[in-house]
Amino acid sequence: MRLALVEAGRAAEGGDVPVGAVVLAPDGRTVLSAGHNEREATGDPTAHAEVLAIRRAAVALGEWRLSGCTLVVTLEPCTMCAGALVQSRVDRVVYGARDDKAGAAGSLWDVVRDRRLNHRPEVIEGVLADDCARLLTDFFRDR
Numbered sequence: 001m002r003l004a005l006v007e008a009g010r011a012a013e014g015g016d017v018p019v020g021a022v023v024l025a026p027d028g029r030t031v032l033s034a035g036h037n038e039r040e041a042t043g044d045p046t047a048h049a050e051v052l053a054i055r056r057a058a059v060a061l062g063e064w065r066l067s068g069c070t071l072v073v074t075l076e077p078c079t080m081c082a083g084a085l086v087q088s089r090v091d092r093v094v095y096g097a098r099d100d101k102a103g104a105a106g107s108l109w110d111v112v113r114d115r116r117l118n119h120r121p122e123v124i125e126g127v128l129a130d131d132c133a134r135l136l137t138d139f140f141r142d143r
């Protein structure tokens with residue numbers, strides 16, 4: 001999560017909402033990829049931290065299935081990212097701050113653990129939640 005927080009800081013430098021993500025290999029330690037929000041920086045509406053980190057992890061692994069991997073992100077994933085997480089077959093999603101307005105991993109929706117889907121990653125929430133939330137609060141206060 002500390003690495004994801006560093007990534008989140010990079011997003012803010014580019015004028016993007018500070019959200020950062022990393023993907024860990026099945027050993028739980030090796031960092032396969034990292035990403036931060038780049039919507040403003042690239043003009044791509046799908047350039048969320050999780051999507052970028054998932055894409056880069058797949059490139060690093062040489063295949064689309066991220067079985068056994070863990071995605072760590074500073075903010076609860078939105079519906080798009082929750083969908084991408086299910087599609088990528090990650091085993092675990094770890095997030096920091098909850099997103100009561102748009103979260104899709106337990107707050108507003110729970111797409112990743114929907115029993116109707118045949119792949120449901122484990123979800124661990126609240127890791128360094130205060131640090132993750134503070135970045136966001138500071139960012140929006142300064143605007």
Ligand SMILES: [Zn+2]
Binds near residue numbers: 049050077079081082
């Ligand atoms: Zn998202």
